[in-house]
Amino acid sequence: MSNYKVNPPPKDIITLYRTRLSREKGYIKKDWGARTRIALVYPNHYNMGMTNLGFQSLYQLFNQRTDVVAERIFLPDDQEMRIYLLSGKPLLSLESQSPLSNFDLVAFSISFENDYLNILKILEMGRLPLFAFQRSEDDPFVMAGGVTTFLNPEPLSPFFDFFLLGEAESNINIFLDLFISLKKDSSPKTKLIKTMSGSLDSLYAPSLFQSGYSRDGCLNSFEPIENNLPKKINVPRKALTGQVRTSIIRTPDTLFGEKLLIELGRGCGRSCRFCAAGYIYRPPRIYSKSRTLEALNKAMASHHEVGLMASAISDIPDLEELTSMILEKGHTFSLSSLRADKLTPGLLDHIRKAGQKTVTIAPEAGSERLRRVINKHLTEKQIMDAVSMIAHTSNFSIKLYFLIGLPSETKEDLIQMADLVKGIRERMIKMSASRGTIGQIKLSINCFVPKPFTPFQWHPMEDISSLKEKQKMLKKALAGIGGLKITFDAPKWAYIQALLSLGDRRVASILLMAHEAGGNWKKAFRLSDLKPDFFVYRKKSPDEILPWDFIDNRIDKRHLLHEYRQAMKATQSEVCNVGQCYRCGVCTKENT
Ligand code: SF4
Numbered sequence: 001m002s003n004y005k006v007n008p009p010p011k012d013i014i015t016l017y018r019t020r021l022s023r024e025k026g027y028i029k030k031d032w033g034a035r036t037r038i039a040l041v042y043p044n045h046y047n048m049g050m051t052n053l054g055f056q057s058l059y060q061l062f063n064q065r066t067d068v069v070a071e072r073i074f075l076p077d078d079q080e081m082r083i084y085l086l087s088g089k090p091l092l093s094l095e096s097q098s099p100l101s102n103f104d105l106v107a108f109s110i111s112f113e114n115d116y117l118n119i120l121k122i123l124e125m126g127r128l129p130l131f132a133f134q135r136s137e138d139d140p141f142v143m144a145g146g147v148t149t150f151l152n153p154e155p156l157s158p159f160f161d162f163f164l165l166g167e168a169e170s171n172i173n174i175f176l177d178l179f180i181s182l183k184k185d186s187s188p189k190t191k192l193i194k195t196m197s198g199s200l201d202s203l204y205a206p207s208l209f210q211s212g213y214s215r216d217g218c219l220n221s222f223e224p225i226e227n228n229l230p231k232k233i234n235v236p237r238k239a240l241t242g243q244v245r246t247s248i249i250r251t252p253d254t255l256f257g258e259k260l261l262i263e264l265g266r267g268c269g270r271s272c273r274f275c276a277a278g279y280i281y282r283p284p285r286i287y288s289k290s291r292t293l294e295a296l297n298k299a300m301a302s303h304h305e306v307g308l309m310a311s312a313i314s315d316i317p318d319l320e321e322l323t324s325m326i327l328e329k330g331h332t333f334s335l336s337s338l339r340a341d342k343l344t345p346g347l348l349d350h351i352r353k354a355g356q357k358t359v360t361i362a363p364e365a366g367s368e369r370l371r372r373v374i375n376k377h378l379t380e381k382q383i384m385d386a387v388s389m390i391a392h393t394s395n396f397s398i399k400l401y402f403l404i405g406l407p408s409e410t411k412e413d414l415i416q417m418a419d420l421v422k423g424i425r426e427r428m429i430k431m432s433a434s435r436g437t438i439g440q441i442k443l444s445i446n447c448f449v450p451k452p453f454t455p456f457q458w459h460p461m462e463d464i465s466s467l468k469e470k471q472k473m474l475k476k477a478l479a480g481i482g483g484l485k486i487t488f489d490a491p492k493w494a495y496i497q498a499l500l501s502l503g504d505r506r507v508a509s510i511l512l513m514a515h516e517a518g519g520n521w522k523k524a525f526r527l528s529d530l531k532p533d534f535f536v537y538r539k540k541s542p543d544e545i546l547p548w549d550f551i552d553n554r555i556d557k558r559h560l561l562h563e564y565r566q567a568m569k570a571t572q573s574e575v576c577n578v579g580q581c582y583r584c585g586v587c588t589k590e591n592t
Pocket of ligand 1: 269282283284575576577578579581582583584585586587
């Protein structure tokens, strides 16, 4: 849904984009001149892209260079789409309203597999051929980065010239130096791509790799086409020693409104076995306190509200002190999901004073056993203590995240989930009794999707029909609880997400069919020779080549397998202990 608020809406796209720009503060407009022109694309609507700190940070990184001009492109929302269809115009950038095809480089920033279909829509609206091999020397290069590309870019591989893996701050300038200098030489595209692949170990060009399959359909080879090309693609990380990452563009037209986003840390050391971000952003890192204070003070000089961001926000040391300082200076803040075992009365009081109405915690599973399977390191007592503290502080609503379909989950685990929610409600009532007002429980129950580079990468996703049964069962079990709002995600979307997370390059053909069928996945599955269940429901063998094995994330596959086996025995393992622990392969004595 668009948040575009000008009424009546402009009738042409150029006026609409100029009006949108006029409501923004902080965007960058440069003359093109001889600069390298980059279309930075977020494959979803404007209001989604602009809340993504990674996307905003890339915009800054590109535009910091004097030899580059980067402009944003988004998937048009329904209102824009109608205007595009009526006008017949190709997809335009926001800053100068230039067609996508006029840029030198189209750079997608991809965070979610469910946006993959939008990528094809954007290429089509930009009048670019969808397949890399169909594009001419005059067409821009099409590349991508972002978290799903360093988990498994293979289902997207034929549509892209190359992917730049890893955290952008660590390789974007090296990449741009190389790209700009090679482009000046007017090298043919294939030569330029090969030279970049040979020179930059985090650049993956799918056309330079070939795959082979055995009769049972499994991958049996995945090799570069020439011996001198690297066999593995590196995923670089960045020590958070530089400037703190913040958003630069403010607009009232997003969910976050005028709030400035500040990154306090990256990666999470809790080692939850289902969480891809927890693995591929290892090791957990934080900015120094002085850097954080510097960024906060700068942010507060121009913004009333700051959004504090980190994968594990409650693991940030001094969080209580930081939030106190923000309030003392007459400003306000927001925080994302918190660890139940890290809440303190002081922090909750700050959250109340900041005007936040909901506190989010994520038990993920209802039973102690299943929380051990996923390595959550969270007991029922810790959850209930947190609920007491939350309800004692204020009439906060409590948002709870749970997953269903987790490996080894039984009916008993679901009964215990319902019991836990009932227990939480009762505790909220008891702790709020003297106050007389009580918040809601907002229960968000999502389907588990196995992800690459996690211990569950070998595990099949649970069958859609079984997930639907579980949803029905939970609805029934939770029916009598007052003040409870439940949302379930749709198992069919989880299935598609699993296909796009776990598939190899052959899955691109299904993606194309779904695009040609106007987003009708059912039709695409019917027409395809490839069986999507093969990727989603099949338990993978520890010996088989996985489509993402060519990516060197520094995480030892043997460690993941060990963790998987521990999970199936419901045994917890340690959390990260940077500087003392070297077990997953990411930290070494040299780099910590
Ligand atoms: S080596 Fe240990 S501390 Fe480092 S990322 Fe891996 S599990 Fe965490």
